[in-house]
Amino acid sequence: MLNGKNIVVGVTGGIAAYKAADVVSRLKKLGANVYVIMTEHSTKFIQPLTFQSISQNYVVTDMFEDPKTWDVEHISLAKRADCFLIVPATANIVGKVAHGIADDMLTTTLMATVAPVFFALAMNTKMYENPIFKNNVATLERYGYHMILPESGRLACGDVGAGKLADPEHIVQAVVAYLSRERRMTGKRVLVTAGPTREPIDPVRYITNHSSGKMGYAIATEALNEGAEVILISGPTGLTPPPNATFIAVESTQDMYDAVMAHLDVDVIIKAAAPADYKAQSISDQKIKKESEDLTLSFVKNQDILKAVGKIKTHQILVGFAAETTDVEAHAKKKLLEKNLDFIVANDVTVEGAGFNGDTNIVTLFEKEGHSTSYECLHKNEVARIILDKVIERF
Ligand code: PMT
Numbered sequence: 001m002l003n004g005k006n007i008v009v010g011v012t013g014g015i016a017a018y019k020a021a022d023v024v025s026r027l028k029k030l031g032a033n034v035y036v037i038m039t040e041h042s043t044k045f046i047q048p049l050t051f052q053s054i055s056q057n058y059v060v061t062d063m064f065e066d067p068k069t070w071d072v073e074h075i076s077l078a079k080r081a082d083c084f085l086i087v088p089a090t091a092n093i094v095g096k097v098a099h100g101i102a103d104d105m106l107t108t109t110l111m112a113t114v115a116p117v118f119f120a121l122a123m124n125t126k127m128y129e130n131p132i133f134k135n136n137v138a139t140l141e142r143y144g145y146h147m148i149l150p151e152s153g154r155l156a157c158g159d160v161g162a163g164k165l166a167d168p169e170h171i172v173q174a175v176v177a178y179l180s181r182e183r184r185m186t187g188k189r190v191l192v193t194a195g196p197t198r199e200p201i202d203p204v205r206y207i208t209n210h211s212s213g214k215m216g217y218a219i220a221t222e223a224l225n226e227g228a229e230v231i232l233i234s235g236p237t238g239l240t241p242p243p244n245a246t247f248i249a250v251e252s253t254q255d256m257y258d259a260v261m262a263h264l265d266v267d268v269i270i271k272a273a274a275p276a277d278y279k280a281q282s283i284s285d286q287k288i289k290k291e292s293e294d295l296t297l298s299f300v301k302n303q304d305i306l307k308a309v310g311k312i313k314t315h316q317i318l319v320g321f322a323a324e325t326t327d328v329e330a331h332a333k334k335k336l337l338e339k340n341l342d343f344i345v346a347n348d349v350t351v352e353g354a355g356f357n358g359d360t361n362i363v364t365l366f367e368k369e370g371h372s373t374s375y376e377c378l379h380k381n382e383v384a385r386i387i388l389d390k391v392i393e394r395f
């Protein structure tokens with residue numbers, strides 16, 4: 001089932017480290033080549049020799065030991081891997097990777113890889129519920145890392161709650177399912193827009209909106225996971241683009257328009273961005289001084305990028321979003337028609353858990369043929385999957 005797949009297993013320092021031996025053994029039995037990297041802390045819980053015997057490969061623990069081959073070890077493993085599996089994944093490794101810390105063999109190798117990475121989480125319940133940890137997990141998920149969630153039960157520390165390492169069988173199943181999953185968008189080119197745009201007023205000020213880019217980046221990541229070639233055109237966000245996407249950074253709506261128009265040679269266009277609809281009629285050369293009690297600025301309409309694409313599109317599947325505050329259905333259906341879309345993803349941005357900034361969204365998909373489907377509050381990654389399922393149905 002995993003014949004010839006190269007899987008790098010990272011073992012970190014938690015009490016569940018001994019269960020990683022079972023995971024390695026199962027992966028081997030399924031035909032994978034398994035390479036184990038242990039953190040120094042993990043060697044306090046279990047010996048490298050255990051993993052060496054089971055994996056039949058040399059186990060790396062020390063970044064600075066004499067190299068066994070002439071390859072730069074962390075780069076060669078990072079390149080060779082079809083998949084990384086961190087088991088158990090402690091709060092410490094999650095925090096380090098989420099913050100780009102690369103101070104040992106495992107973290108440097110993880111930093112250097114573009115292979116999918118799974119974290120099989122295991123820790124004390126209070127650590128698992130700690131908002132700092134939750135935030136780090138959310139950061140990693142946004143970058144496209146996969147989490148294998150822990151189970152609830154009695155933990156080694158005596159506490160009862162969530163944090164127990166998932167059953168080794170389930171951990172292996174998650175990896176098998178991912179590696180044998182059909183890449184349904186292989187050979188397809190997908191253009192995604194994300195984030196806000198900024199319209200300058202003077203050299204120090206601009207108008208913008210609350211878009212964080214999370215929705216668009218989640219779609220780009222999922223399309224990459226489905227094997228697509230992805231172009232991500234993004235306004236300014238605090239996010240790091242997914243590795244492997246062709247990334248084009250833009251500022252204003254006009255910049256986004258130009259970038260989109262230059263990349264129409266794709267199969268799918270998904271416009272999750274929130275471009276500013278208006279721009280200042282004139283941009284002051286100097287900082288506007290606060291001399292008068294009030295200030296009136298004039299704005300003129302920006303290009304409607306989606307509408308312009310809808311007019312000239314040929315074969316492309318065109319997907320828009322509708323960010324609404326009232327009459328969601330009526331407004332969304334109007335945009336669907338006016339912009340010549342295949343379907344539109346409507347979200348009421350006034351509802352808790354939907355729209356701007358958060359990790360979740362609540363959407364209804366309206367299709368040009370007339371059907372619509374509403375979804376409950378879901379993580380933006382899941383919303384992205386739903387959107388791509390709909391696109392794939394249309395191929
Ligand atoms: O980025 P996040 O924080 O994750 O938030 C996600 C989101 C709320 C931004 C996203 O879910 C969303 O609703 N995106 C569309 C925002 C928007 O501009 O909606 P709209 O109803 O104003 O525009 C309709 C469609 O036209 C959108 O696909 C938009 O990208 C597009 N548009 C709008 C204006 C413009 N000048 N050109 C466009 O192409």
